[in-house]
Amino acid sequence: MDSVYRAPLPPKLRFESEYTGKSGPHPSVPTTVRRQVPADNCRCNGGMGDFVRSDPKIAHGEAGYVLEDVPHLTDYVPDLPTYTNPLQINPAYSVVKQYFVNIDDTVAQKIVVHKSSPRGIHFRRAGPRQKVYFESDEVHACIVTCGGLCPGLNTVIREIVCGLHHMYGVRRILGIDGGYKGFYARNTIPLTPKVVNDIHKRGGTILGTSRGGHDTSKIVDSIQDRGINQVYIIGGDGTQKGASVIFEEIQRRGLKVVVAGIPKTIDNDIAVIDKSFGFDTAVEEAQRAIYAAHVEAESVENGVGLVKLMGRNSGFIAMYATLASRDVDCCLIPESPFYLEGEGGLFDYIEKRLKENGHMVIVVAEGAGQELIDESKRSMGKEDASGNKQLDDVGHWLSDNIKEHFRKTQKMVINLKYIDPTYMIRAIPSNASDNVYCTLLAQSAVHGAMAGYTGFTVGPVNGRHAYIPFYRVTETQNKVVITDRMWARLLASTNQPSFLSPKELAEEKKLNEDAQTQLLDSYNAKGAETVVADQATSNNKP
Numbered sequence: 001m002d003s004v005y006r007a008p009l010p011p012k013l014r015f016e017s018e019y020t021g022k023s024g025p026h027p028s029v030p031t032t033v034r035r036q037v038p039a040d041n042c043r044c045n046g047g048m049g050d051f052v053r054s055d056p057k058i059a060h061g062e063a064g065y066v067l068e069d070v071p072h073l074t075d076y077v078p079d080l081p082t083y084t085n086p087l088q089i090n091p092a093y094s095v096v097k098q099y100f101v102n103i104d105d106t107v108a109q110k111i112v113v114h115k116s117s118p119r120g121i122h123f124r125r126a127g128p129r130q131k132v133y134f135e136s137d138e139v140h141a142c143i144v145t146c147g148g149l150c151p152g153l154n155t156v157i158r159e160i161v162c163g164l165h166h167m168y169g170v171r172r173i174l175g176i177d178g179g180y181k182g183f184y185a186r187n188t189i190p191l192t193p194k195v196v197n198d199i200h201k202r203g204g205t206i207l208g209t210s211r212g213g214h215d216t217s218k219i220v221d222s223i224q225d226r227g228i229n230q231v232y233i234i235g236g237d238g239t240q241k242g243a244s245v246i247f248e249e250i251q252r253r254g255l256k257v258v259v260a261g262i263p264k265t266i267d268n269d270i271a272v273i274d275k276s277f278g279f280d281t282a283v284e285e286a287q288r289a290i291y292a293a294h295v296e297a298e299s300v301e302n303g304v305g306l307v308k309l310m311g312r313n314s315g316f317i318a319m320y321a322t323l324a325s326r327d328v329d330c331c332l333i334p335e336s337p338f339y340l341e342g343e344g345g346l347f348d349y350i351e352k353r354l355k356e357n358g359h360m361v362i363v364v365a366e367g368a369g370q371e372l373i374d375e376s377k378r379s380m381g382k383e384d385a386s387g388n389k390q391l392d393d394v395g396h397w398l399s400d401n402i403k404e405h406f407r408k409t410q411k412m413v414i415n416l417k418y419i420d421p422t423y424m425i426r427a428i429p430s431n432a433s434d435n436v437y438c439t440l441l442a443q444s445a446v447h448g449a450m451a452g453y454t455g456f457t458v459g460p461v462n463g464r465h466a467y468i469p470f471y472r473v474t475e476t477q478n479k480v481v482i483t484d485r486m487w488a489r490l491l492a493s494t495n496q497p498s499f500l501s502p503k504e505l506a507e508e509k510k511l512n513e514d515a516q517t518q519l520l521d522s523y524n525a526k527g528a529e530t531v532v533a534d535q536a537t538s539n540n541k542p
């Protein structure tokens with residue numbers, strides 16, 4: 001049984017796009033159809049950066065029900081015909097009871113509710129629809145991977161290709177070589193089930209990836225020139241922003257082209273979705289480094305194992321690897337400030353742990369403690385090609401400082417081993433559960449695109465796959481909330497200090513409470529629409 005509330009939506013929630021219902025022979029739809037909305041509804045600047053998105057599709061229902069819907073081709077391309085979904089005659093699926101998703105199914109963003117809580121925000125449930133907006137031989141799809149590597153990229157590529165081919169009979173699928181810039185600067189790679197058959201067993205991406213090089217006009221020109229009508233874009237928060245401007249430009253040009261985003265990031269910092277693919281694999285691999293650090297540390301007198309893990313702005317990998325391993329005595333993440341010297345500081349804690357236990361393990365996320373690093377040693381203001389701030393190496397900095405402290409104070413002789421497995425945890429193939437997850441993501445993206453949805457990111461929300469508007473996943477980043485239970489569990493498991501004074505802790509708590517109260521107040525005072533906007537900035541997953 002579905003745990004999602006499935007009452008039929010009131011008629012006013014039904015969007016035209018779902019009910020046009022025209023089917024019949026394919027009347028050679030032109031690839032380019034001028035859209036019916038004013039061109040200045042959206043502005044693109046031809047490159048990275050600011051853009052004005054067209055209005056969100058928000059519908060309201062009873063008891064504070066809000067549907068944040070995703071765009072559909074029929075929103076701007078008139079008179080599109082629909083076709084029977086070929087899955088209806090696919091022997092594997094035709095026997096499945098209720099294989100097609102009811103068009104009224106939506107997925108709740110918030111599932112912990114009170115008696116009087118408004119029903120809140122919902123997203124359109126992902127999955128195959130009875131009717132599709134593309135004929136098999138009309139589809140010309142492309143796949144691109146952007147940003148840093150992540151376990152499972154190849155699995156997603158494989159499953160998009162196989163899903164399109166086996167489920168929808170699509171034969172024309174192109175790989176874009178080397179990220180966004182590949183659209184206009186490289187040759188394409190033809191993809192077939194045979195080409196992708198074994199790729200899920202390899203780390204990395206067979207398509208290559210890159211940062212920077214997002215030139216919206218050139219990318220959309222290339223899509224238009226090649227006659228591509230389904231664009232699958234796999235990448236992190238930056239990539240989804242890029243996908244969003246591509247979608248806006250496609251819409252502005254009135255093209256019958258869908259843009260589907262598949263969220264990818266090792267840091268697990270993408271808002272709204274439960275978790276990003278590859279994260280579990282990375283956490284599992286991080287265990288190996290932590291295990292080695294522990295073995296090294298416990299084999300010598302006053303051994304300290306220090307492991308640096310990825311996590312630019314969010315400490316999820318460090319937090320989960322710490323919780324999973326149970327060998328870690330201290331976990332440092334970007335969200336939780338710490339200090340070295342003085343009472344209650346890190347040096348104090350190390351000394352205490354070594355006296356108690358004879359050894360200890362510290363895990364540090366790469367984005368932690370950046371503000372502590374001496375200005376002279378900072379790579380001030382440097383950015384990568386995508387505009388992401390370049391971080392200073394907190395691992396070496398911490399290692400040097402701990403060693404120097406114990407050498408200077410001569411309190412005890414310590415033996416520190418520093419392990420940096422950062423790239424090792426993301427360059428590996430995905431594990432079994434991530435492989436299954438990648439398959440669901442890819443298939444959900446394919447079903448959504450075939451059904452004519454566009455401008456969406458696909459992902460699980462409370463365990464159910466949903467189509468989420470781009471703006472929802474790009475407006476905020478998912479971060480560890482240090483006043484939540486999960487961080488408390490970690491503190492209880494490592495026994496480390498919180499490094500926050502009671503005053504700071506109270507302030508942090510108040511900030512979070514204020515955000516919650518504001519949310520409720522704005523709902524009560526101004527109605528659900530305001531809440532929709534406000535919730536964009538308060539996506540704090542456990």
Ligand SMILES: Nc1ncnc2c1ncn2[C@@H]1O[C@H](COP(=O)(O)OP(=O)(O)OP(=O)(O)O)[C@@H](O)[C@H]1O
Binds near residue numbers: 047048212239241264
């Ligand atoms: N605001 C933006 N508008 C358009 N394109 C963008 C924007 N931000 C980033 N991009 C493009 O998206 C691509 C990937 O961005 P980025 O390097 O930040 O990685 P990411 O997708 O965030 O993944 P990760 O951080 O997990 O490695 C790059 O080609 C970059 O040019």
Ligand SMILES: O=P(O)(O)OC[C@H]1O[C@](O)(CO)[C@@H](O)[C@@H]1O
Binds near residue numbers: 149236267384
């Ligand atoms: O060295 P690269 O490829 O730029 O990637 C490093 C960054 O990419 C990530 O893996 C994902 O954003 C971060 O954890 C890390 O800071």
Ligand SMILES: [Mg+2]
Binds near residue numbers: 147238265
């Ligand atoms: Mg990013």
